[in-house]
Amino acid sequence: MKRVVITGLGIITPGADNINILWDRILDRKPYLTRVQELEISHDFLKKEGVAVGAKFGNIRLKDYMDCNRLEERYDTTTKLALIASEQAIIDSKLSHLQKDTAVIVGSARGNASSLERKIIEVADCIADKVPLKKAEHIRGASLTSSSSIAAAVSRHYKLNGMSRSISTACTSSLNAIGDAYKQVKFGESELVLAGGAEAALTLPMYIWFNLAGIYAPAAEIVEASVRPFCKTRRGTALGEMACMFLLEERTHALERRAKIYGEILSFADAIDSSPKSFEALSKDGIPYGDVLKKVVSTANTDPENIDLVIAHGTGTKSNDEIELRALDQLYTNSKHPLTFSLKGITGHGVGACAALEIAVGLYAMNESTIPPCANIVEVDKISPRQNISVGITQKPIKYLLKMGSGFRGYMSAMLLKKGCG
Numbered sequence: 001m002k003r004v005v006i007t008g009l010g011i012i013t014p015g016a017d018n019i020n021i022l023w024d025r026i027l028d029r030k031p032y033l034t035r036v037q038e039l040e041i042s043h044d045f046l047k048k049e050g051v052a053v054g055a056k057f058g059n060i061r062l063k064d065y066m067d068c069n070r071l072e073e074r075y076d077t078t079t080k081l082a083l084i085a086s087e088q089a090i091i092d093s094k095l096s097h098l099q100k101d102t103a104v105i106v107g108s109a110r111g112n113a114s115s116l117e118r119k120i121i122e123v124a125d126c127i128a129d130k131v132p133l134k135k136a137e138h139i140r141g142a143s144l145t146s147s148s149s150i151a152a153a154v155s156r157h158y159k160l161n162g163m164s165r166s167i168s169t170a171c172t173s174s175l176n177a178i179g180d181a182y183k184q185v186k187f188g189e190s191e192l193v194l195a196g197g198a199e200a201a202l203t204l205p206m207y208i209w210f211n212l213a214g215i216y217a218p219a220a221e222i223v224e225a226s227v228r229p230f231c232k233t234r235r236g237t238a239l240g241e242m243a244c245m246f247l248l249e250e251r252t253h254a255l256e257r258r259a260k261i262y263g264e265i266l267s268f269a270d271a272i273d274s275s276p277k278s279f280e281a282l283s284k285d286g287i288p289y290g291d292v293l294k295k296v297v298s299t300a301n302t303d304p305e306n307i308d309l310v311i312a313h314g315t316g317t318k319s320n321d322e323i324e325l326r327a328l329d330q331l332y333t334n335s336k337h338p339l340t341f342s343l344k345g346i347t348g349h350g351v352g353a354c355a356a357l358e359i360a361v362g363l364y365a366m367n368e369s370t371i372p373p374c375a376n377i378v379e380v381d382k383i384s385p386r387q388n389i390s391v392g393i394t395q396k397p398i399k400y401l402l403k404m405g406s407g408f409r410g411y412m413s414a415m416l417l418k419k420g421c422g
Contacts, residue, residue: 004185005421007259008095008247009360010088010196012065012081013240013347014055018088022346023364027393029375031224031346033238039207051219053226055240055348056202057081072157076112077200079153081243081353086154086194093247093259095192101162103190105181106151106245107173107197108166109352109407114203150198162190170407171313172270173197173352174244178359179268179415181248191253196245197353206239215317227349228376229314229342230321230389237315240348244356251421262363263401264421266300273410282323282406289323289412290330293404296414297331304331307338307416308398309371311362313406314342315349324404325384337388338402341365345375355405359415366398366419 009019015032016022025032032055039052062068062080066087075083090098148166155164163184167177174197181195210216217236220226228234254261273288282289297304312324321342328337343358350357365371371394380389398419405413 001186002188003251003421004182004265005249005251005254006246006262006265006363007249007254008089008093009262009363010085010092011242011244011357011360012084012088013242013357014057015347019360019364022361026343026346026361026372026375029373031227031375033224033226033240033348035219035223036202039202039204041204051223052207053217053219053223053238054202057200057241072153075153076114077241078108078110078112078198079150081200081241082106082150082154082198082245083157085196085198085243085245089194089196089245089247095247098158098160099192100160101190102158102160103162103181103184103193104151104155104160104164105177105193105195106154106166107168107175107177107352107356108150108199109168109170109173110199110201110206111150111166111168113201113206154194168352169411170409171351171354172405172407172411172413175355175403175405175413175415176270178246178248178356179270179413182265182268185248185250191250193248194245195248196243196356197350198243199351199353200241201351202239202241210237210239217316225345225376227316227345228378229312229316229344229374230380231316231377232379232381234316234318234321234381237317237344237349240350242347242350242353242357244353244360246356254421261421263366264418266302266416266418267296268413268415269296269299270411270413273412281319282410282412284319284323284326286323286326286330289327289406292412292414293327293331293402296402296416300416302400302416305335307400307402308396309362309365310338310340310402310404311358312340312342312404314344314374316344320406321381322383324406325387327404329384329386332386336386337384339371339388339390339394341372341390342374355403355413359403359417362401362403362417366401369397370395371398
């Protein structure tokens, strides 16, 4: 079996279009959540009116970031973000060219949501007004709005003919995409894989849905500070659009070309918790989630005590943050958790793309030997006697990083990474 390393990294968010800018914002605790006025609506069934918070792209243009053809200008924002982040990852890897059989795996919970919603409305309006449908245009529209078209767009842009796959497993989508990419390289199916996630899901239906579920954060007095993971006064999450892509590479191949290596993926595990009746919750005792954490650590043949940093899913919702800490309790039965960090106070919740971006931040932290602070914590909620929430900047070597992820319908995933590849 092969060893798998990360040699290229690309990100794009509304508040930072490269990892250096994002890192500075994290250390300075400067969230980029803002008012999203187009979502500030009043509906009786919502029983809510006021300020809507999130991080949303405006009209993002591919040609501002990369060479593109006219067809790509028709792409949904999600697909554009995947292409931009992929381009950055390839440039960052310093590969002169991608092998034709390079695989592409992109995770996205909602796919090309905004384009799909727009196309549905267009078709419905045509039917209602008895206007003839333009067959070719709507067939193309149906193709470009599907989730499968995201990875396909990346493969086609770079003229790749390797495996190409879009994955949708709720908020674990990008973590599972990277996990699948890891297996592709580990078992010799691919030498190079572009993998990560993209999401532009801050649409009116999603905003309403999260409100109905009771998990969308109401605006705080300081709007930017509305999302507060692990804080005693947390009240919910807010959506943030984003993309992050990596180049995963077989270790020997990377060493032969003297590539910069961000880190090595040691293991990946995922499962589903089918026991809770509520679609948004995992088992409150954290046991099934803890089992996934135990599996990813044991598969890597290491000890939980070797882990220096945990990057949690950390949504800022009441149940998620509690369950994550209880899951860590299953792994650390008699000792304190490693320092635990959540990014979502800065970026908002990137749904299917959030885990990839959080891994990028974790890799940066590793290489900077710096554990960043969670943003917007007024007072840490004391959930577990063994919890260890990062509330300040900690300078220390980070050799092992654990990334946790969970999603609606009970999805659970975890990945263990190591600094360098020694």
